[in-house]
Amino acid sequence: MNTIINFLFAAIKAGTPLLLGTTGEIITEKSGSLNLGVEGLMYMGAFAGFYAGYKTNSVIIAVIASMLMAMFGALIFAFLTVTLQANQNVTGLTLTIFGSGLSIFFGQQMINNEGGKPSMSVDFMAKLAEEPLPLLGDIPVVGKILFSHNPLVYLAVVIAILAWIYIRFTRAGLNMRAVGENAAAADASGINVNRVKYMNILLGGGVCGIGGAYIAIINSYGGWDNGCINGQGWISVALVIFASWSPAKAILGSLVFGAFSAFQIRANEFASAFPALSFLAEIPSAIYVMLPFLLTAIILIFTSIRGKREGAQPANCGINYYREER
Template identity: 50%
Template sequence: MLGALIYAFLTVTLKANQNVTGLTLTIFGTGLASLIGENLLSGGKTTVAFSEPLKAAFARIRIPGLADIPYVGRLLFDNNIFVIIGIAAAVLMGLYLNHTRRGLNLRAIGENPAAADAAGINVTLYKYVHILLGGGICGLGGGYVCFVTCKGLWVQNCVGGLGWIAVALVIFASWSPYRAMFGSLVFGALSVLQFYKPAFLRGVSAPIFTMLPFLVTAAVLVITSVRMSKERVQPKGCGVNYDREER
């Protein structure tokens, strides 16, 4: 969430360009992580790993009985804690945005921050709080990569561009948490397809399957931009800095 706080300060308080700031922090974060990881590997160490008790705290959780429910049992009740929290966060976020006053205020800020400000909504506070919440949710994804994908070991560039798929997923879902859940299942299935490929695809090179999620991401962005309806366009205030003095 520290990165989210820096981003909020630069874009909300200092009115820096949001796209440039996001790219800059992404590049900076990648370099900083590499620097820290390489320093931890110094002194003859071959691997760096989290402690066993810490890895055990984020191990797979199985709820007897519920885990045996067809189709959804293994997904919801026999999975890693990061997955369970992620699904719960998406559901709660959908309810929050569509059925609470604060959620509707947030949507109003996204569409027209000047009008929301005139209505008495604290635009700056809302932006800070929700940018921090968004950063925390991003941290869940990073935690999953660290503890599940990489088994608690330090791996150079372990995220491998998955964050950009998350950005495309938001556009694909038209800013709907519920559609994002469906889209994440699709992208997730593409990511692991190489491990479950049918017999007639076994001759296909593994790098093709590695590229598949990113190829589909590019295709989704193109198709979505062409077929975007008025109801599903991004909020008008998205990516635009709000200056109260210019209202």
């Protein structure tokens, strides 16, 4: 029983940065921009968040710094693709290279200056301790799985729910969906397309950045690691499809993907706890690393068969809009 509880707990913990990355990318894509630079944005957020937290000992400043840094990266993307009409795929890929390079460069500088890999203070990590919430945390089983996390986990879920409400139930969300689906129609309806795109690219980028900070601080147990993001930005991009562009479904999706990465570490634990599952220990861990991508491929097949228009990629996603184009 404990094995399963621990496993689900770990799945949520591992899924949180994916949830942030996915939510950020959903906001971006819903407004019509395909930003493949999530990996880079997460790297930028990772370094900025870590460094700000390390220097100030404040979690809030760390989170804000990670957001601002990733928004700066997103601003580059927005300026190039919206204002200068550059190709979105190329710009996004370049942003990934730029963002990870920048983060590793400054990360290495930090290591050199500090004379070794820096670590967060005990005081700082205590603020992010995994403690049961009052009342809710006392519920048996559920309390341990859902309500005994570090505060950033709840922040991520709240952000995802707010994003879902924003996209589905607000006027601003309707306008941004219109831009993402048919920019010309939105423009003719009097929406400032460029402004909507800029705002959502920045907003989405900022959310991705928090995901980066989460990885740098929580996943690395408070110590800086130059290669910390390690493809999780890319998994986030795949998760957007898995979640069919809904932040609410992204909560579930990130849990599934988080479970896979939790499984990588815990396969042996499962094998020893349940004799029937002893074969799990025999499977090479590379299989578990591969599983999320395999699942994405399978999901892609099913979503394309279902062919429902509402859960599909926004029609104008990845396409630049220029009003006077003939």
